[in-house]
Amino acid sequence: MAFPKSHEILALTSQPELNNRVSANYLTTEILDEALILVRSLSTDEVYRLAKSETSQIAYTLKDYKDDNNRRLASGDVESGQLPLGRINHLDNRVAGVRVQHVDNAAKSALGGTAIFLGAGLWAGLGSSVGSIIGRNAVQFGVTAASAWGTRFVTQKVVAVNQMASHIKNLADMFNTTHNAFSEFRNDVYSKRIQYKPDEDSPPLTFEQNVTGKNALPGDQATAIQQILTRFINSAYQRVDIVGRPAEFIKVYFEGAAPLDISRIQYEYLINLKLP
DSSP, rough: OOOOHHHHHHOOOOOOOOOOSTTTTSSSSHHHHHHHHHHHTHHHHHHHHHSSSSSHHHTTTHHHHHHHHHHHHHTTOOOSSSSSSOOOSSOEETTEEEEEEHHHHHHHHTTTTTHHHHHHHHHHHHHTHHHHHTTTOHHHOOOOHHHEEEEEEEHHHHHHHHHHHHHHHHHHHHHHHHHHHHHHHHHHHHHHHHHHHOTTTTOOOOOHHHHHTTTTTTTTHHHHHHHHHHHHHHSSEEEEEEEOOOSSSSSETTTTTEEEOOOOOHHHHHHOOOOO
């Protein structure tokens, strides 16, 4: 079972400084939070498709994801996924209503008066978004912006959008990997429980007690892991929600049952279990 390590989850959620894939290193907390809002609201099928999408495709349709999230939030429409947990304001790929990819192409071919027009119009549309997206100070624009300045600002915006798209793709990939791992884990635990036969020469132990005993888990964690195993044995796994907070690290959903919160410590024990 290929569970992501806990530090890999933290690197894409609440501790981007741990990220060695660079996707979250230069993004603000607002962007990281909104990316998590977006992916958490999608169905498992939608997450899979997002994980398999090209970064350039995600970057090109970024505003569509933003608008769809906010529309569903306002209408209370769950649709195929889950109701979004918040509004998205910063995940955007547009400058003054125009896709940054189109602006980039225009800036690269701009000459003379065209450059001044872009400086006075589109650059003003950028406002402080470039700085806020990539964690830098707000960029000030003048009405006489030269082509070199305009190209630089658009390039920064393109880089910021691509960073956001790369992060969203990495986040979706992690959700998809974790979902597949929990699906396999549930099947494995359920199968091992059916096959389990207590040792007749010693006091009878439940399957869950046997697992935690074989793995030498400390008492308080052993009880928690036993309860988690029981949930996976008795309920059909449905989907996973990654939160990234220490006490509420992972939320697991089952069919016809209440969701299960798993802390970071419990998650680390769980993914390293050896099932006898």
